[in-house]
Amino acid sequence: MxxxxxxxxxxxxxxxxxxxxxxxxxxxxxxxxxxxxxxxxxxxxxxxxxxxxxxxxxxxxxxxxxxxxxxxxxxxxxxxxxxxxxxxxxxxxxxxxxxxxxxxxxxxxxxxxxxxPLAWRLRTLFLREVIARPGRMAALAACLRLYRASGLRWLAERVPYVRDRVVLAPTVSGPTFPPKAGVLGRPQDKARGRVALLTGCIMPHAFGRVHEATVRVLARNGFEVVAPPGQLCCGALHTHSGDRPTARALARRNVDAFVEANADAIVVNSAGCGSTMKEYGELLADDPEYADKAERLAGLVKDVTELLAGLPLEPPSGRVEALVTYQDPCHLAHAQRISSAPRYLLSAIPGLRLVEMARPDRCCGGAGVYSLAHRDMSLDLLDGKIQDVAATGATMIATANPGCMAQLEAGLRRYRLPGRVVHVVELLDEAYGRSPDGV
Ligand code: SF4
Ligand code: SF4
The missing domain is CATH 1.10.1060.10 (Alpha-helical ferredoxin)
Incomplete structure (x- = not known):
């Protein structure tokens, strides 16, 4: 040894x-x-x-x-x-x-x-005491929703000195989804299996619409989709921050919840979470009670693009007339080594034209809570990313991770640029007939 x-x-x-x-x-x-x-x-x-x-x-x-x-x-x-x-x-x-x-x-x-350093310890405390606790997370999301809805965000981002200090703060809009655990979607015709969705910590509040699109697209492709009760934050942010005890506690809870769900696969639409769940076996390797279960469970984890690209995909009949560029989330392209699956799915959408930006796999500066901890570096990386996006002429940025989505949205706001930031499954969902503004 x-x-x-x-x-x-x-x-x-x-x-x-x-x-x-x-x-x-x-x-x-x-x-x-x-x-x-x-x-x-x-x-x-x-x-x-x-x-x-x-x-x-x-x-x-x-x-x-x-x-x-x-x-x-x-x-x-x-x-x-x-x-x-x-x-x-x-x-x-x-x-x-x-x-x-x-x-x-x-x-x-x-x-x-x-x-x-004190800032690192405070960050760890916040991750442990708020992000890892669904009730407190929901309360924080309510405050962030109010911050946006009240117009405070709009105002703050128009004051030059304040703008750079607040533009990277997460914002929340739209309804929380799923509102509760259980069966979220059923296949419309042929049944391919049953999948369990990781709902995550901030994702249901900030990007509930991505969960909704994920459920519809999976159901359209023959899957029953369930949200296992008892699941919690995956622990990715805690692992990255060095808080292994909290990450392990969360991983154990998730292992219990997802084993109980008895699904054919565990679907994750957040690249950072998927990467961490695929490494649960390593995280719990020295836990005699959980090591084997965690390793088996990790083997069932699939990014939603990975799962869909591996199927004979139900062909979308609708068109999405748009010039789209794709940002590789670091934890999808580098940690999970998945970069062709999302591009394949985008290429399957009638009308959509994919244009590659320079350095699509270079970090956008989001990186979990990095943008809050290291604002200057995060903004420098974001500025470079937005320049690369603007050079393509694309009106949409597709990606596959909520952290990247929030960061890129902040980039568009910072430069007052038009355009949308979307998850790949949202575009597929639209091509299957869902209106971009509908629910
Ligand atoms: S690529 Fe970087 S990390 Fe890998 S061996 Fe060379 S210096 Fe070391
Ligand atoms: S910031 Fe640099 S050193 Fe750190 S993970 Fe990325 S490439 Fe590696």
């Missing part, structure tokens, strides 16, 4: 090196051969030009801290925190460095050793 490096020495003041799946392992770290091929694919490196903000630099830093050669000073920890966890570096690395796993383990150690 490989000896886990963990974090020892001055980093944690002689804290014992931990074994198990949560530690950063020597084997993972030593796969980096320092070739630098990942550098030009790293958004924080290309924005700053700094080695310390590159994948190679961060891996070097993590290894040096783990071996006790340098201290985990606030500056060093800041370099880890500025990483988007977009995993673009992982996707292009010829040595197969599991960067996502390494960074998640490193952040878990940073958080556990108690020397985490």
């Amino acid at each position: 490989d000896r886990p490096a963990g974090f020892s020495g001055p980093f944690v003041r002689q804290r014992r090196i931990r074994a198990g799946p949560n530690a950063v392992s020597d084997a993972d770290l030593s796969r980096c051969v320092h070739c630098g091929l990942c550098l030009q694919h790293c958004p924080t490196y290309t924005e700053t030009g700094l080695e310390t903000e590159s994948p190679r630099g961060r891996l070097y830093l993590i290894k040096a801290i783990a071996e006790g050669r340098i201290e985990a000073t606030p500056t060093a920890v800041g370099h880890l925190d500025l990483c988007l966890q977009c995993r673009n570096c992982e996707a292009v690395c010829p040595s197969g460095v599991p960067y996502g796993r390494i960074m998640e383990g490193a952040r878990a150690e940073v958080l556990a050793n108690g020397r985490t």
Whole structure:
């Protein structure tokens, strides 16, 4: 068994090196051969030009801290925190460095050793005490809905000094969907099976319309769709923030809920959530009660585009006359390595013309709560993304992740650009006959 490096020495003041799946392992770290091929694919490196903000630099830093050669000073920890966890570096690395796993383990150690910056600890508290709790999440969504409906958002975004400070704040509109757990949709004719939908934490409130479109499209393609009761937030944001205990608690609850649902597949329409659920086996690997169940469940998880593209798709009869560009969500393209499925679905829609933007798989700067924690970097990345979108002449941006949708919508508002941001399944839904403004 490989000896886990963990974090020892001055980093944690002689804290014992931990074994198990949560530690950063020597084997993972030593796969980096320092070739630098990942550098030009790293958004924080290309924005700053700094080695310390590159994948190679961060891996070097993590290894040096783990071996006790340098201290985990606030500056060093800041370099880890500025990483988007977009995993673009992982996707292009010829040595197969599991960067996502390494960074998640490193952040878990940073958080556990108690020397985490205050902003990081407050963020973790918010994720644990609000995002992970459906009642509090619903209350927050109600406040955000009011913020938008009252016109306050409109006003704030027109004051130059205030605009940059509020434009990335999430906004909520439309009804919450699903209103309750249970059967959401039934196949219209031939039955292909039964799927369970992950409803998620903010998605039902901020993008209930995407859930509705997902249910209709799946039913149209022969699936019964259920929302298992008892499911909670998938834990993706907690894992990325280093809060493994909360992520694991949420994963256990979801394993119980989805095993009980006894579905043929678990469908996820949020790329970040799907990526985390596909890694539940790793997250719960040292839990004797849940390890096997989590591994089996992870094998059932499918992104909605992945599931649909693998079918003989029910051909849409309606047309969507639009020039559309597609933004690859990082956790779909890089973490799940799915990029052709959404494009295939878009190409199946009559009338729709797909035009590729430059660097469609470069992070838009959303990255979960990153846009709130690192506003300047997030805005820089968003500005570049909106320029790439504008150069295509597209009037619609399709993507497959709520975080990207919110960020891109903010980008359009920031530049007062017309156009819509949609999930791929919404366009399919429209092609199946659903009016874009209807419910
Ligand atoms: S992470 Fe991979 S691509 Fe990047 S420097 Fe290391 S080996 Fe090379
Ligand atoms: S995850 Fe993204 S931001 Fe972080 S080092 Fe890799 S490419 Fe750069």
